[in-house]
Amino acid sequence: xxxxxALRGALGSFATGVTIVTTNHEGRxxxxxxxSFNSVSLxxxxxLWSLAKKSSNIDAFMNTGAFAVHILSSxxxxxxxxxxTPGIDKFEGIETEGGRNDVPLLRDCAARFECQxxxxxxxxxxxxxxxxxxxxxHSEKEPLLFHQGKYAR
Numbered sequence: 001x002x003x004x005x006a007l008r009g010a011l012g013s014f015a016t017g018v019t020i021v022t023t024n025h026e027g028r029x030x031x032x033x034x035x036s037f038n039s040v041s042l043x044x045x046x047x048l049w050s051l052a053k054k055s056s057n058i059d060a061f062m063n064t065g066a067f068a069v070h071i072l073s074s075x076x077x078x079x080x081x082x083x084x085t086p087g088i089d090k091f092e093g094i095e096t097e098g099g100r101n102d103v104p105l106l107r108d109c110a111a112r113f114e115c116q117x118x119x120x121x122x123x124x125x126x127x128x129x130x131x132x133x134x135x136x137x138h139s140e141k142e143p144l145l146f147h148q149g150k151y152a153r
Contacts, residue, residue, distance in 0.1 A: 012147065013147075013148065015146065016036075016146050017071050017146070019035065020033055020034070020072065020079065021034050021051075022068045022105070023060055024102040025059075025060035032055070035146050044132055046118060047069060047130070048128055048129060048130045051129065053127060061127075061129060068104070070105075070112050071112070071143055072110065073109055073139070074142040074153055076144055110143045112136065114133070114135040116132045116134055117130075117131055118130050
């Protein structure tokens with residue numbers, strides 16, 4: 001059997017970008033920091049991310065048909081930390097734009113993808129969300145990276 005701590009340490013060797021995923025569920029903005037983001041397909045345009053089944057946000061994402069993925073820029077570490085903190089209003093004092101299906105969109109990111117949920121898959125202790133990209137924006141900003149359990153550039 002694979003030791004979970006050893007697996008997490010080994011997986012930390014893979015540098016990832018840092019994202020915030022947002023949605024609107026029953027009139028409430030929901031968002032969280034995630035680094036489990038990846039491209040799936042160019043035609044059709046599909047991306048994926050995953051969320052722990054025990055997350056307090058799982059019901060919101062399971063019961064809505066839209067979400068946005070924001071690839072954070074290197075100067076958005078504070079925003080990443082904020083959206084990773086449980087039990088706070090992550091949107092308090094943050095200016096957002098309204099996206100499709102009232103999904104809140106964060107500003108000044110390296111890239112942003114507005115998605116319609118296309119598939120949900122069981123992934124062990126996570127749910128894998130696959131979204132069809134309906135709108136996107138992109139900048140030349142340097143992305144925020146995560147490696148070996150900490151931010152990197």
